[in-house]
Amino acid sequence: MDPKISKALKIVVFIFIIVIADKVLGMILQNFYFKQKSGENHSLNYVFSECNADVLIFGNSRAQHHYDSRIISNGLKMSCYNVGQDGGHSILLSFAQIKIVLERYSPKIIILEFSLSGIGYYSGLYDRLSILLPYYRKYPELRPLIQLKSPFESTKLLSWIYPFNSNLINIIRFNTNYHKERKQDYDGYVPLKGRCTIDMLKSMHQGVAPSIVDNNLVNALENIIYLCKAKGVMLFIVNSPWFTSINERKIPLSTTEKMTLQIINRNQVNHMNFSSDSTFIGHFELFDDLAHLNDDGAKKFSNMLVDSLKSRKTIFQKVEK
Amino acid sequence: MAFVPIYILILGFTIVIDYFAGIYIEKSVGERRKLYLIFSLFANIGVLAIFKYYNFLNENFSTLLKGFALHNSLPYLNIILPIGLSFHTFQAMSYTIEVYRGNQKAERHFGIYSLYVMFYPQLVAGPIERPQNLLHQFREKYDFEYDRVIDGLKLMLWGLFKKIVIADRLANYVNIIYNNPEQHNGTTFLLATIFFAFQIYCDFSGYSDIAIGVAKIMGFKLMTNFNRPYFAKNISEFWKRWHISLSTWFRDYLYISLGGSRVTIPRWYLNLFLVFLISGLWHGANWTYIIWGALNGFYLVFAIISQGFRNRINKLTGIERLPKLNYLFQVLITFMLTCFAWIFFRANNISDAILIVNKIFLFSGTIYIGDWQKLFYCFAGIIFLITIEIQREFFGDSVLPFKTNNWFKEQMAYATLVILILLFGVFDGGQFIYFQF
Numbered sequence: 001m002d003p004k005i006s007k008a009l010k011i012v013v014f015i016f017i018i019v020i021a022d023k024v025l026g027m028i029l030q031n032f033y034f035k036q037k038s039g040e041n042h043s044l045n046y047v048f049s050e051c052n053a054d055v056l057i058f059g060n061s062r063a064q065h066h067y068d069s070r071i072i073s074n075g076l077k078m079s080c081y082n083v084g085q086d087g088g089h090s091i092l093l094s095f096a097q098i099k100i101v102l103e104r105y106s107p108k109i110i111i112l113e114f115s116l117s118g119i120g121y122y123s124g125l126y127d128r129l130s131i132l133l134p135y136y137r138k139y140p141e142l143r144p145l146i147q148l149k150s151p152f153e154s155t156k157l158l159s160w161i162y163p164f165n166s167n168l169i170n171i172i173r174f175n176t177n178y179h180k181e182r183k184q185d186y187d188g189y190v191p192l193k194g195r196c197t198i199d200m201l202k203s204m205h206q207g208v209a210p211s212i213v214d215n216n217l218v219n220a221l222e223n224i225i226y227l228c229k230a231k232g233v234m235l236f237i238v239n240s241p242w243f244t245s246i247n248e249r250k251i252p253l254s255t256t257e258k259m260t261l262q263i264i265n266r267n268q269v270n271h272m273n274f275s276s277d278s279t280f281i282g283h284f285e286l287f288d289d290l291a292h293l294n295d296d297g298a299k300k301f302s303n304m305l306v307d308s309l310k311s312r313k314t315i316f317q318k319v320e321k
Numbered sequence: 322m323a324f325v326p327i328y329i330l331i332l333g334f335t336i337v338i339d340y341f342a343g344i345y346i347e348k349s350v351g352e353r354r355k356l357y358l359i360f361s362l363f364a365n366i367g368v369l370a371i372f373k374y375y376n377f378l379n380e381n382f383s384t385l386l387k388g389f390a391l392h393n394s395l396p397y398l399n400i401i402l403p404i405g406l407s408f409h410t411f412q413a414m415s416y417t418i419e420v421y422r423g424n425q426k427a428e429r430h431f432g433i434y435s436l437y438v439m440f441y442p443q444l445v446a447g448p449i450e451r452p453q454n455l456l457h458q459f460r461e462k463y464d465f466e467y468d469r470v471i472d473g474l475k476l477m478l479w480g481l482f483k484k485i486v487i488a489d490r491l492a493n494y495v496n497i498i499y500n501n502p503e504q505h506n507g508t509t510f511l512l513a514t515i516f517f518a519f520q521i522y523c524d525f526s527g528y529s530d531i532a533i534g535v536a537k538i539m540g541f542k543l544m545t546n547f548n549r550p551y552f553a554k555n556i557s558e559f560w561k562r563w564h565i566s567l568s569t570w571f572r573d574y575l576y577i578s579l580g581g582s583r584v585t586i587p588r589w590y591l592n593l594f595l596v597f598l599i600s601g602l603w604h605g606a607n608w609t610y611i612i613w614g615a616l617n618g619f620y621l622v623f624a625i626i627s628q629g630f631r632n633r634i635n636k637l638t639g640i641e642r643l644p645k646l647n648y649l650f651q652v653l654i655t656f657m658l659t660c661f662a663w664i665f666f667r668a669n670n671i672s673d674a675i676l677i678v679n680k681i682f683l684f685s686g687t688i689y690i691g692d693w694q695k696l697f698y699c700f701a702g703i704i705f706l707i708t709i710e711i712q713r714e715f716f717g718d719s720v721l722p723f724k725t726n727n728w729f730k731e732q733m734a735y736a737t738l739v740i741l742i743l744l745f746g747v748f749d750g751g752q753f754i755y756f757q758f
Contacts, residue, residue: 007467010728017736025740127749161743168744169694200504 026160036174054078058094059113061086066240068302069187075306082188095220106231120256121214133163191295196287225267238272241280243290328403338364339413340434343420343427361417377606405445416452425452442532448546448566463540473537480530487702488524489747491516502673506686554651556620594618613665
């Protein structure tokens with residue numbers, strides 16, 4: 001054979017091997033990804049395709065660990081599911097989740113755990129959209145959001161394996177009996193069992209609220225409000241307790257905080273701020289760390305939230321109808 | 322560290338100075354030659370001093386004056402360190418020094434000389450080339466060569482694997498631990514330090530492989546920068562295997578200029594120590610780098626001083642009769658010494674470094690796991706790397722991993738590498754560590 005043709009053939013064979021391996025492995029991973037029996041990915045799959053709860057809770061790890069679905073469900077006499085995700089996720093993820101859910105059904109209430117500075121840009125903000133990569137092919141409506149991750153995202157997503165990058169072990173784990181070893185959740189609520197210590201307080205970095213407003217985050221917040229209104233879903237934006245008030249009670253408010261309040265007020269959204277609640281501030285026994293309530297704290301907070309929701313009678317009557 | 326377009330002028334400045342300096346050095350005789358060389362070195366070191374060291378020196382000067390209750394009124398400069406400044410400055414200096422020494426003819430073609438300084442694969446993080454190796458290559462014509470291009474691509478792929486599958490994965494863990502020194506215990510720091518040793522190796526050697534691979538595709542041959550350094554039996558050998566282009570730069574242009582080993586024994590020790598101290602300072606304007614350099618200098622001097630004693634110990638213990646065990650022991654000791662020095666290299670400041678060292682020597686507490694899935698990937702990456710490196714160190718001498726005579730096997734190995742990158746690579750990882758130098 002002509003050496004030139006032979007070399008060209010070798011290149012073609014090499015590329016062919018990679019393309020086939022990528023597609024086959026990617027499809028296997030995809031299949032098992034959507035078959036997971038537990039874990040955070042399962043929780044996301046469940047909400048996207050099966051969940052019919054009346055009350056849905058969205059947000060980051062503070063949502064996942066602060067809102068006890070059982071207490072909210074019993075208190076409001078409605079089914080409840082907590083969709084909160086660990087990993088410092090932004091409102092972009094909540095927007096993606098709410099968008100997909102509302103296309104399938106309309107829950108009665110959506111509780112969005114959201115800090116007033118949550119529209120501020122921070123480093124690594126868009127990297128965290130990785131969690132949506134497995135849904136790129138299944139939910140084309142998420143593509144514009146996923147493409148915010150990087151200018152090359154659509155090129156990377158030509159690969160079938162890439163959406164499941166760094167997920168192999170979890171996919172295996174949550175498809176086998178090992179999934180039982182994970183932290184147990186109660187309708188998405190994952191209780192934390194630790195106790196905050198004085199050492200954690202000593203080593204706390206004095207956090208400064210992000211000061212640069214990110215327009216994509218602003219759009220996400222406004223779109224959530226718009227979608228809920230359009231679908232007749234009662235939206236509550238809640239800021240759950242912090243160990244210290246440093247994160248939320250700065251005077252004067254930062255640009256991001258002022259703007260969030262403007263958006264909330266302009267759209268007349270129900271806003272409940274527990275960030276400075278004296279029941280929680282400084283109470284080591286109610287926190288797992290400085291940002292997260294433990295199970296005792298979460299129970300206390302969930303009861304307070306239920307009482308607070310019930311006290312808004314006029315709103316509630318609308319929902320019950 | 323940043324890329325600021327206006328900073329191209331700095332590069333332009335040193336290029337123009339060194340281009341003319343080279344020509345005038347060659348044309349001149351006697352003291353004038355030296356004068357032109359000094360002028361060129363002064364310009365290059367001056368740029369480094371202003372952009373990299375001025376604020377550091379100023380800060381330390383202020384601290385010193387405070388000790389005498391005096392005030393330093395020198396202003397701080399609001400400047401950002403240009404990306405890769407130390408690399409291309411050193412490459413430019415090697416040109417004028419070699420012209421001065423008569424080892425290299427002055428380059429008359431301004432474009433070719435500019436290319437020597439700005440050759441893009443190695444502009445920002447080396448290898449720091451010598452004019453004798455690189456300049457003549459720019460005059461040669463290269464045709465497309467299938468095997469060369471494929472080898473270059475393979476080297477790039479291996480470099481990419483080391484960077485995004487191993488280095489960036491380890492970085493996630495190391496950064497969490499080293500950026501919160503008060504919150505973690507000694508055992509965790511021990512693990513994070515070992516991880517950092519592999520992170521920095523994979524990060525920097527990964528970049529070098531990519532740079533050498535890119536150059537190779539275009540037909541250029543750059544010098545080897547890493548030669549499996551963690552298999553070194555002693556610190557001296559480690560520096561012959563680690564960042565070879567910088568080690569040889571310091572050897573050729575500083576150590577030998579100071580007299581090398583052809584001086585009195587105390588002066589020889591001082592020369593060795595000074596070279597490493599300056600090498601530390603080259604890495605960054607921070608006391609952590611200076612201490613890292615000083616530690617390496619100390620290791621080297623101590624190794625020479627204690628050679629006789631160590632030989633006697635070896636004889637007494639009889640370990641010499643077990644060469645494999647002796648080798649393993651030496652490699653482990655060298656690795657541990659290197660890791661100890663890396664603590665200072667990685668720590669954010671001296672007080673953090675001291676805290677970390679104290680904690681490590683207490684060796685208490687359970688290891689911080691975080692996301693155990695990611696920790697598993699860290700270990701798997703290191704084991705994979707060590708397996709490949711053992712194979713290359715002891716059973717083959719190829720520049721490329723997975724070299725076999727079976728074409729299909731080799732292709733499958735590289736295809737697997739691509740799949741592993743897609744499966745386990747960290748695609749949101751940071752810059753190469755050495756870009757900041």
